[in-house]
Amino acid sequence: MNQQDDSTGRICSRLTPFGTTIFTTISRRANSVGAVNLGQGFPDEDPPEDLIQATIDSLRAGHNQYAPMPGIDSLRQAIADDQAGRGRGTWAASDEITVTSGATGALAASILGTLEQDDEVILFDPAYDAYPALVAMAGAKSVRLAPAAPEFRITRELIEKALTPRTRMILVNTPWNPTGRILDDGELGIIADICRQHDLICVSDEVYERMVFTAPHRSISTLPGMRDRTIVISSMGKTYSCTGWKVGWACAPPDLTAAIRAAHQFLVFSIPQPLQEAAARALNHHAEAWDETLTDSYQARRSFLLDGLREVGMQPIEPEGTYFILTDYTPLGDENDIAFCDRLLETVKVAAVPCSIFTRDGLGTRDYVRFAFCKPLTVLEEALKRLRGLQRL
Ligand SMILES: Cc1ncc(COP(=O)(O)O)c(C=O)c1O
Known part of the structure; x- marks a missing residue:
């Protein structure tokens, strides 16, 4: 192959x-x-028919020029409401939510907006293939840890052995593609502890947050002391069967959001408004x-x-x-x-x-x-x- x-x-x-x-x-x-x-x-x-209709209506209503850089107000508010409604914490639409080109755009803006040359990022293999490529684009280094198959359990020892003075970020993905695992409270607690102790940023890729079968999804951002250092990433593609629309978002505290937007404005600037309107409809009416x-x-x-x-x-x-x-x-x-x-x-x-x-x-x-x-x-x-x-x- x-x-x-x-x-x-x-x-x-x-x-x-x-x-x-x-x-x-x-x-x-x-x-x-x-x-x-x-x-x-x-x-x-x-996707549901009314999402397609919302896109068409928006095009017909003349929303064919650049959308606002951080995303349209109605979608950022819908994301804030959706997060709060499901106990994922309160994010301010104004300065804590950015609409991006899919979760990939949110990952790119988070990584390019926060990392310095030679910073180290801890990833867990098997990892979604965009992670190490984006880290490389930022001139940073991936430190890839390999929890043993078939359990793929993340342990304190595994992470602690990999920490160096250059470690800046831990990237987690739960539910986890491709293992299908949901990180449990013990694992999330360990990662959170280490992030707090070593002042690390946590990027939490939660694109499969709605596809859970055995346990509820829990965002690491809701653990004590984590809201201020976590970037929560998700998108609508998987949930609403519209992966081609590439509408995603990043929720993060204001200082991290400023870093994300610093990169996002030069990566793509903004996301097509008709698709954002459909995304807002999805979160408000279908979730x-x-x-x-x-x-x-x-x-x-x-x-x-x-x-x-x-x-x-x-x-x-x-x-x-x-x-x-x-x-x-x-x-x-x-x-x-x-x-x-x-x-x-x-x-x-x-x-x-x-x-x-x-x-x-x-x-x-x-x-x-x-x-x-x-x-x-x-x-x-x-x-x-x-x-x-x-x-x-
Ligand atoms: C773990 C993970 N993160 C991010 C993405 C990309 O999401 P999007 O299509 O919204 O950019 C995928 C897509 O397969 C994925 O599996």
């Missing part, structure tokens, strides 16, 4: 290690062989009902894919949150995860993502691949039908 294009000669040295994202590569290959794509995590459904519908329908798909993967001989880890299942595929073959995903694509035409690409050196994760279950049951059914035809190697 070659991630490198042949025309890479002019890419700067900070970015060459990262190649083309695995998601672009997988989706391109999946399309070219007519595979069922359980690789890239985008829902197949459309609760949509959450219930979403959870029920994802629960069903999660169980369906878990059972099916077991039936074909894999050993899936039950995800606590997100819409991904990480599974041990080794009962079906001795090759590594990259070769296994190649074989899946070439022989039975199903796309999955090798877990090792979310890590620095693949250690401990080469027995796992990730399947996305944010697809209609019929698509999951077809994928399982094809997987049943896979020969053991």
